[in-house]
Amino acid sequence: MAPMTELEIEIRHKSYPSVGGAPMRRIFEEFHLAVEPGEFVCLLGPSGIGKTTLLNMISGLDADYHGRIAFHGAPDPRIGYVFQTPRLLPWRTVLQNILLPLPSTETARKTALGLLAGMGISDTRDVYPERLSLGMQRRVALARAFAIDPDILLMDEPFVSLDETTADRLRDLLIGMLAQRPATVVFVTHDSRDAIRMASRIIVLSGSPVQIVKDIRVDLSHGERQDKATIEAFRGRYLAQSQP
Amino acid sequence: MKKQLGWGSKRLAWSALSIVALVAAWQAAAMFSDPRLFPGPGKVGATLVQAGLDGALFTHIGITLARVLASFVLAMVIGTAIGIALGRVLLLDRLFDPWLILFLNLPALVVIVLCYIWLGLNEAAAITAVAINKIPNVAVTLREGGRALDRDLLEMAAVYRIGWWRTLRHVILPQLAPYFMAAIRSGLALVWKIVLVVELLGRSSGVGFVISAAFQVFDVATILAYALAFVVVIQMIEFAILQPWERRLNRWRR
Numbered sequence: 001m002a003p004m005t006e007l008e009i010e011i012r013h014k015s016y017p018s019v020g021g022a023p024m025r026r027i028f029e030e031f032h033l034a035v036e037p038g039e040f041v042c043l044l045g046p047s048g049i050g051k052t053t054l055l056n057m058i059s060g061l062d063a064d065y066h067g068r069i070a071f072h073g074a075p076d077p078r079i080g081y082v083f084q085t086p087r088l089l090p091w092r093t094v095l096q097n098i099l100l101p102l103p104s105t106e107t108a109r110k111t112a113l114g115l116l117a118g119m120g121i122s123d124t125r126d127v128y129p130e131r132l133s134l135g136m137q138r139r140v141a142l143a144r145a146f147a148i149d150p151d152i153l154l155m156d157e158p159f160v161s162l163d164e165t166t167a168d169r170l171r172d173l174l175i176g177m178l179a180q181r182p183a184t185v186v187f188v189t190h191d192s193r194d195a196i197r198m199a200s201r202i203i204v205l206s207g208s209p210v211q212i213v214k215d216i217r218v219d220l221s222h223g224e225r226q227d228k229a230t231i232e233a234f235r236g237r238y239l240a241q242s243q244p
Numbered sequence: 245m246k247k248q249l250g251w252g253s254k255r256l257a258w259s260a261l262s263i264v265a266l267v268a269a270w271q272a273a274a275m276f277s278d279p280r281l282f283p284g285p286g287k288v289g290a291t292l293v294q295a296g297l298d299g300a301l302f303t304h305i306g307i308t309l310a311r312v313l314a315s316f317v318l319a320m321v322i323g324t325a326i327g328i329a330l331g332r333v334l335l336l337d338r339l340f341d342p343w344l345i346l347f348l349n350l351p352a353l354v355v356i357v358l359c360y361i362w363l364g365l366n367e368a369a370a371i372t373a374v375a376i377n378k379i380p381n382v383a384v385t386l387r388e389g390g391r392a393l394d395r396d397l398l399e400m401a402a403v404y405r406i407g408w409w410r411t412l413r414h415v416i417l418p419q420l421a422p423y424f425m426a427a428i429r430s431g432l433a434l435v436w437k438i439v440l441v442v443e444l445l446g447r448s449s450g451v452g453f454v455i456s457a458a459f460q461v462f463d464v465a466t467i468l469a470y471a472l473a474f475v476v477v478i479q480m481i482e483f484a485i486l487q488p489w490e491r492r493l494n495r496w497r498r
Contacts, residue, residue: 059403060402060403061399061402061403079403081403081404083396083399083400087396087397087399087400089397089414089415089418090497091418091493091496092414092418092496096414100404100406100410100414101404101405101406128495128496130496130497130498131498144404148404
């Protein structure tokens with residue numbers, strides 16, 4: 001049986017140093033969060049609160065904090081990170097971008113081509129990313145994250161600045177991909193509809209230093225999540241006060 | 245495509261016209277000068293053909309080109325490594341910036357003479373001398389490139405653990421390509437001129453050696469013939485290697 005905690009975050013202290021006259025900012029102070037295996041956790045909160053910083057600490061990009069982030073599932077987990085911007089190499093084709101984190105084997109190539117097909121973007125494999133629309137680039141970034149078969153998937157507002165239809169299609173795509181390749185997801189957003197539509201658990205963050213103000217289980221069925229009225233009702237019930 | 249072609253051939257026509265005008269001016273000036281001290285294009289052309297026919301031209305140009313290539317590659321590799329290090333690590337930059345300024349302003353002649361004195365009158369000394377002259381320029385250019393590296397992409401490379409070799413090859417070097425090109429362009433022009441001086445001072449082969457021999461007997465026609473031939477060779481490198489390469493590197497740009 002898998003351990004009950006996949007990811008354990010205990011940040012005693014994290015602050016930004018004072019730069020250019022701005023005072024030192026304490027972002028995290030005694031912040032604790034435990035994520036279970038296979039959970040889809042949405043971190044919901046206003047911009048600039050420290051959500052991206054948290055993802056960077058989980059991914060290991062930011063090691064400048066006091067505390068501990070432990071992975072219990074796999075001690076050295078594969079982490080897929082979908083950044084706020086696609087962060088593709090503009091001088092490499094779509095396929096080369098997806099192959100970048102993979103070993104140079106025929107199997108890896110098949111995996112990458114399979115992902116492209118699964119996401120409906122096979123025809124872009126030899127295209128340079130900057131010639132694609134933002135929605136397409138975000139798909140490629142998603143494919144790259146899934147290519148490494150991640151244990152943990154970190155997502156930082158990956159559907160921001162897309163039109164609603166495109167964003168919706170990408171949400172469905174993500175859910176579909178996760179059904180085939182399960183992973184523990186930490187998804188950062190400031191859009192509560194985003195959260196209700198996908199998450200199994202919503203953590204509402206607020207304040208400085210950041211506090212968890214709400215920890216909500218989302219037990220909606222796939223069908224209910226497609227329904228605008230249900231989403232709005234859920235929003236009204238649980239999130240209305242914190243999301244004026 | 246058609247438009248590009250038209251533009252290209254138009255530019256070629258202008259270049260040809262410009263060269264014809266230069267040759268004509270040269271011919272006109274030569275008619276009023278001592279033909280021994282300032283030979284016309286005809287005399288220089290004949291000398292060039294003669295040197296080409298007896299093979300000396302190709303031998304000497306080949307040797308000089310080999311020296312240019314060797315010192316150039318050496319300078320690019322070392323200069324790039326230094327440049328990236330200085331561009332990425334502030335401490336190194338602060339520590340070594342004055343050194344860089346010193347070497348940038350050190351006269352080429354001083355470096356050459358010292359290399360010959362310290363390393364002996366040999367090939368290694370010649371190539372080292374040229375490389376040392378070029379390394380600071382490469383380092384300064386690539387330092388700018390190192391400073392401008394995209395942090396987002398480096399983070400991506402770190403998260404996906406692609407390793408240092410892939411990071412260098414797929415993330416860092418493509419970003420440095422424009423700086424590389426700038427260093428290569430200015431480098432080629434600088435390096436071959438310095439190679440000639442090195443040959444003149446301490447080698448018994450190459451274009452610089454021929455020019456120094458011709459200088460002893462005031463053989464201006466040979467001096468001009470070799471100089472022109474080498475200019476043509478360098479231009480051919482630009483057209484046949486650098487420009488196609490640059491187009492290839494820029495394929496991805498919109």
